[in-house]
Amino acid sequence: MIAHDNEPRLMKGNEALAEAALRAGLQAYFGYPITPQSEVLEYLAAEGAGRGCIVLQAESELAAINMIFGASGAGARVMTSSSSPGISLMQEGLSYMASAQLPCLVVNVNRGGPGLGTIQPAQGDYFQATKGGGHGDYHLIVLAPSTVQEMADMVFEGFRLAESYRNPAMILADGALGQMMEKVILPKQGSLPIVPRPWATTGKPPTRERNIITSLFIQPEKMEQVNLILQEKYRRLQGEAQFEVLETDDAEILLVAYGLSARICQKAIELARVKGIKTGLLRPKTLYPFPSTALAERAETVEAILTVEMNAGQMVEDVKLAVNGRRPVQFFGRMGGMIPSPEEVLNQIEALAQGVALEAERS
Numbered sequence: 001m002i003a004h005d006n007e008p009r010l011m012k013g014n015e016a017l018a019e020a021a022l023r024a025g026l027q028a029y030f031g032y033p034i035t036p037q038s039e040v041l042e043y044l045a046a047e048g049a050g051r052g053c054i055v056l057q058a059e060s061e062l063a064a065i066n067m068i069f070g071a072s073g074a075g076a077r078v079m080t081s082s083s084s085p086g087i088s089l090m091q092e093g094l095s096y097m098a099s100a101q102l103p104c105l106v107v108n109v110n111r112g113g114p115g116l117g118t119i120q121p122a123q124g125d126y127f128q129a130t131k132g133g134g135h136g137d138y139h140l141i142v143l144a145p146s147t148v149q150e151m152a153d154m155v156f157e158g159f160r161l162a163e164s165y166r167n168p169a170m171i172l173a174d175g176a177l178g179q180m181m182e183k184v185i186l187p188k189q190g191s192l193p194i195v196p197r198p199w200a201t202t203g204k205p206p207t208r209e210r211n212i213i214t215s216l217f218i219q220p221e222k223m224e225q226v227n228l229i230l231q232e233k234y235r236r237l238q239g240e241a242q243f244e245v246l247e248t249d250d251a252e253i254l255l256v257a258y259g260l261s262a263r264i265c266q267k268a269i270e271l272a273r274v275k276g277i278k279t280g281l282l283r284p285k286t287l288y289p290f291p292s293t294a295l296a297e298r299a300e301t302v303e304a305i306l307t308v309e310m311n312a313g314q315m316v317e318d319v320k321l322a323v324n325g326r327r328p329v330q331f332f333g334r335m336g337g338m339i340p341s342p343e344e345v346l347n348q349i350e351a352l353a354q355g356v357a358l359e360a361e362r363s
Contacts, residue, residue: 002153002156002157002187002188002191002192003187003188003191004185004186004187004188005185005186005187005188006185007185008183008184008185009183009184009185009186010181010182010183010184011148011181011182011184012039012148012178012179012180012181013148013151013173013177013178013179013180013181013182014036014037014038014039014040014043014109014151014178014179015039015040015043016148016149016151016152016184016186017040017081017107017151017152017155017171017173017178018039018040018043018044018047019043019047019152019186020151020152020153020155020156020186020187021044021079021105021155022044022047022048022051022053022189023186023187023188023189023190023191024077024155024156024159024187024192025077025159025190025192025194026044026048026053026077026078026079027052027053027054027071027076027077027078028053028054028055028056028067028068028071028076028077028078028079029041029044029048029053029054029055029056029078029079029080029081030056030058030063030064030065030067030068030071030078030080031057031058031061031064031080031081031082032057032058032059032060032061032063032064032082032086033057034061034082034083034085034086035083035111035119035175036083036109036111036119036121036175036178036179037081037082037083037107037108037109037178039178040081040107040109040178041055041057041081045057054071060089061082061086061087061089061090062089062090062092062093064080064082064090065080065089065090065092065093065094065097066093068080068093068097068104068106069093069096069097069100069102072097072102072103072104073100073102073200073201073213074200074201074202075197075200075201075202077159077163077194078104078105079104079105079106079107079155080104080105080106080107081106081107081108081109082106082107082108082109083108083109083110083111083175084108084110084111084112084113084117084122084124084125085113085115085116085117087106087108087125087128087133088128088133090106091128091133091134091135092134092135094106094133094134094140094168095132095133095134095135095136095138095215096215097168097215098134098136098138098139098140098167098168098230099136099138099215099226099230100213100214100215101166101167101199101230102166102168102213103159103162103163103165103166103167103168103169104162104168104169105155105158105159105162105168105169105170105171106140106168106169106170106171107170107171107173108125108129108170108171108172108173109173109174109175109177109178110122110123110124110125110172110173110174110175111174111175111337112124112335112336112337112338113125113336117336117337118336118337119175119337120175120336120337120338120339121174121175121176121177121260121310121337121339122174122175122310122311122335122336122337123174123258123259123260123261123309123310123311123314123315124310124311124312124314124335125172126172126287126309126311126314126315127314129142129170129172129287129288130142130287130288130290130318137227137230137231138230139167139234139237139288140167140168140169140170140288141158141161141162141165141167141168141169141170141237141240141286141288141289142169142170142172142286142287142288143157143158143161143169143170143171143172143285143286143287144171144172144173144258144259144284144285144286144287145171145173145177145259145285146177146258146259146260146262146263146283147177147182147263148177148180148181148182148183148184149182149183149184149185150285151171151173151177151178151184152184152186152187153187154171155171155187156187156191156192158170158171159192160192161237161240163195164195165233165236165237166199166233167233167237172259172287173259174259174260174310175337176260176339177259177260198211199211199213201213234289237288237289238289239289240286240289241284241286241289241290241291241292241293241294242284242285242286242291243282243283243284243285243286243291243294243295244282244283244285245280245281245282245283245294245298246266246269246280246281246283247269247273247278247279247280247281248280248281248282248298248301249280250278250280251278251279251280251298251301251302252277252278252279252302252303252304252353252356253272253277253278253279253280253302253303253304253305253306253349253352253353253356254279254280254281254282254298254299254302254304254305254306255268255269255279255280255281255282255305255306255307255308255345255349256281256282256283256284256295256305256306256307256308256315256319257281257283257307257308257309258283258284258285258287258309258315260310260339261308261309261310261340262281262283262308264308264339264340264341264342264345265281265283265308265342265345266281267342268342268343268345268346268349269281271342271343271346272346272349272350272353275346275350277349277350277353279349280298280302282294282295282298284315287315290318290322291322292318292321292322293322295319295322295323296322296323296324296326299322299323299326299327300326302327303327303356304327304328304329304330304352304355304356305319305323305327305328305329305330306329306330306331306332306345306348306349306352307319307329307330307331307332308331308332308333308340308345308348309331309332309333310333310334310335310338310339310340311333311335312333312335313331313333316329316331330348330352332344332345332348
């Protein structure tokens, strides 16, 4: 459990995240400004030096992720942040770090795309975050906050998971969460201990062999062994899947959404229940590992499932895999920085409820 302060503060999401990183013992941050996450760099630049954190604006996102590689390899607790196009530039470095089994925390405050797109919030980076993004067989650990409070708390959880499993972790937020202000009770300074790093390149004492950190394994037999080690780690990671449910005990229609979309769905559920439509929500808090077992269990007790996202339909694929044909799965989304309204989601719920009723009459 994370220890927290007693008094709440009113903070912007990006700034709450940055403050939480310092309180988590962040030792080095390397990044590059891009809207809508630039406040992370700005806050750390103002606060970091006096609190034991190296903060450097790199010449590009390519440079930043390779600085993260080096600092993590030396045993530091490290973080970078960016938004969608900048995260794309980091993919090669993230693949290297996954192969070398180096922990770090990456924050993506998602904006609309593809391309340079817009600075408005979106969820179009789900595939990139959860399916690897770069080359090779690897995964990032992916956390999805839906409040400013979780923007802060998931910093601690991201570092814990990254360092426990020696794997890059990502907080996948969006522009609205980064920019909105809410009350937040910050985690206490120093409540996340630095775990031992016997693998770090901190100089070779005479009592052990050299530590060599690399992602290059020329012999295919060795590369396969590295991959097998990674796949076993990803299997163990499945036990870390986290989720939240709302009004699911009697639900006939289940919404599945994360981040800002989940907040919109909460209001849509209120509106649906006023109209007598028993609707609930399953909100994944980890997108990788995805809470497939929890979703499969709830698929047995509902009539239909609606996935709501701010993209063209990405998480819906994981929802369908988890449900495995037990129930029909529908999708509703807005793209390019457009945010769905609760009323739009309600319209989809009503159409789905009508379809369920017609199917019941036929049978």
